[in-house]
Amino acid sequence: MPADHDTAALAAVKRFLDGEGASLEGTGNQRLEPTLDGDTKVFQLTIDKIKHRIDAVKEPVGALGYNGTWPAPRIEVVEGDRVRAVFKSNLDESTGVHFHGQRLPNNMDGVPHITQNPIMPGDSFTYEFVARTPGSHMYHSHHNATDQVGRGLLGAFIVQPRNPADRYERKYGVSQDIIWISNDSLGGFTINGRGFPATSPIVAKLGDTIAIRFMNEGNMMHPWHLHGMPMRVVARDGYALGSAEFTCDTLGVNPGERWDVIIDCEEPGAWAFHCHILQHAEARDGMFGMVTALVIQEAPTAEGARFTTASSSAGSIRTAAVGAGSTSLLCKVPGVG
């Protein structure tokens, strides 16, 4: 039994280190570029039935997506922007789109039967508003939502503060601004639409500062635990915490909440980063679901990577040590895996 567990657990880790997440198509959270109509930023989205892969092994699930991905594209605007988001439904069921966290004209709030009629199959609906609420927000279905959000109709809506000095690049000097959307319905426990080992590690360089925007689109609270160093929690639902800021290593995020954290990448290595409800992260056959890693790479030196391998079977430390060549995904080192 222990041997079987170890074999299965190691195999999953190897798949993760081999970059399974990066090998899959349909990556979510890709920035959606608007077109301009005068000074209005226009975003075109379709609402589709899709086949979505939770990982490379499981059969694709029959899901829903905006522009074909789960999570949906990241829509990012600046406070004060006039936004027009046109949604064309290719579904065979009715739907509605809610911009969660925004101040909106009531008839743009996206609650069918309360503020609009449902968007029927084949129809379009245009949401138009001024982005007044800066911070980390979301857009998702608000119609038969237990089902439709569970199947993937969810995405990040980021409103950058009007004052550039308040944006995380300037305010905290972050080199990465990362969306982290969890879900726990179709496909089980997922981060950005993938379950371990197909989750994507976060790769940073020693000395970097990064921001993570946790968004819970699921129906359970998840306490996110980072190994190795703490998180400074700076905003909740898009509102700066100010004197209510705190530091922690485990952060419970309830459904519908968004929490922004800043991480100083001070400790080199591969750090587990997972939900601490252990049933969401590890089972008899090893880690699964809500697990990823923060990999902090030391700068390469003349004589090569200084960071030494702790475990010849794992490979991750060697991977972490490979240097600053890639900051987008856990780089695959020739000979590792």
Added chain:
Amino acid sequence: MPADHDTAALAAVKRFLDGEGASLEGTGNQRLEPTLDGDTKVFQLTIDKIKHRIDAVKEPVGALGYNGTWPAPRIEVVEGDRVRAVFKSNLDESTGVHFHGQRLPNNMDGVPHITQNPIMPGDSFTYEFVARTPGSHMYHSHHNATDQVGRGLLGAFIVQPRNPADRYERKYGVSQDIIWISNDSLGGFTINGRGFPATSPIVAKLGDTIAIRFMNEGNMMHPWHLHGMPMRVVARDGYALGSAEFTCDTLGVNPGERWDVIIDCEEPGAWAFHCHILQHAEARDGMFGMVTALVIQEAPTAEGARFTTASSSAGSIRTAAVGAGSTSLLCKVPGVG
């Protein structure tokens, strides 16, 4: 299937807009007036088996109530008041009453077998104490409590600060001070003893400031999400947060906790207000359970309501637009519904 969903979902919304909640008898949270014995405020309560309606359609459930309602009457006193609450049990089972959140003489704490004997069928028990802990508190059964609180033995106990300047009317200028007790046992997911569409909307005028006191008497965390504008969170369990205050649009409330929020009613319209664990709020046949609305009415103008109807099938916007005639419940507009 989508058509069926929409038909059922619309029917539920119509029932809500038609004021189903207001049509039911046995409304909870009604202020209980004391009599005076010297300077002691005396509250008389019975503990009863009741029939309680979650909504107008479902069969009444066999519940329990103080003075016949679920939630119980709102007991409100001032910090420093001497309080005497006499409970006469008409149950056929034993019970005990705990004032949750108060500093009490130990023998007034209401934990049978620890601080008192159970209150037997037909007996009375008198709780007497000085209300020393201002803020939002509760009273409920502390005996076989999973069952008895689940069936409705719960109510709000509000202790106004001794200094009038610290009360929400004065401190924040609130025009309404609203109790919001959730439960999730008998009768399913409820707000103040009702499930959508029989929940009562909150109706305010544009420019109003209101207070909501969230109290969780259930056994699950519920993250309350308000559309359209944020909540300023000012107190926890009756204690002012001070420098730990924060602003959010989704607030997780754990069982036993009380959170006080202030809402500036700045955005006109009918705003959904619901638990963001979607299974507590929406299913295949539309919204149910932990859903209500904050309706913010614009002042009527000479030429009539300025707020225009977004959806002819919904009616809510017209309702919201009708003006400041009613502040107690979603006013029913002739011809709507």
Added chain:
Amino acid sequence: MPADHDTAALAAVKRFLDGEGASLEGTGNQRLEPTLDGDTKVFQLTIDKIKHRIDAVKEPVGALGYNGTWPAPRIEVVEGDRVRAVFKSNLDESTGVHFHGQRLPNNMDGVPHITQNPIMPGDSFTYEFVARTPGSHMYHSHHNATDQVGRGLLGAFIVQPRNPADRYERKYGVSQDIIWISNDSLGGFTINGRGFPATSPIVAKLGDTIAIRFMNEGNMMHPWHLHGMPMRVVARDGYALGSAEFTCDTLGVNPGERWDVIIDCEEPGAWAFHCHILQHAEARDGMFGMVTALVIQEAPTAEGARFTTASSSAGSIRTAAVGAGSTSLLCKVPGVG
């Protein structure tokens, strides 16, 4: 039915007052003294299959323990200490040990297949690091952890601040510094490895200040509710809250989180202290699981205990009134019980 409930409920309370928890062997959280190797503090631990009692009545469960107890011994060091913890596994399955909350060299992080190979049956592994992160932390299995932590591989790792003025004895004048680890897997709902009525009450003297370090090693959020007086929440995951400090009487603790609270023992008596998810604390046959009490004793006077008995059947008040003779456990009074 009510009579049956009362009989069973009273019997459980009597067992609690009779000190059932203190009668059991294998008490966890006992301070583990290190040996010194130069200036390195060396802690020797075994990892064992154990038989563990949740209470005195239920059959012992087949559990796991470090040094034979659940929770494990309390390891306490000072910020800046060099720590060596040697774990010898006597299990017949592989494992790994993670110091949750510490900054560590990556190869000391205890995540098998990521930072080290699993510790195989019969093998040892040495974790060596400088304790850099002061505060309330934990150590537990990070391998097949849903199962292994669920069965008891968990303990408290306390790092006292380097500056003595920052330690709770000095900073808040606490007379007791209490570990409170919850779990909710094997053996049901437990505090420090025991379920009511075998949980240990906290006994303090009127006027004492005490610290409690809540640590959640389970897989559900638990909102801890103290009767009679509030808790001042001063640290989260070991980090001082500073201006984000708050006061409450019900504190939700998510899995993996640690919260430090300070309690001013201002109200004499026996105060229930329990999880407010009522199904974790009370059922048809009375209280069980996540229930204990804070007993605050008045100083004895010449004429004897001033605190009077509220209920002749309970005995707890008499117990609480007996004076300051014992501060370690609810003292058993001759003739009571």
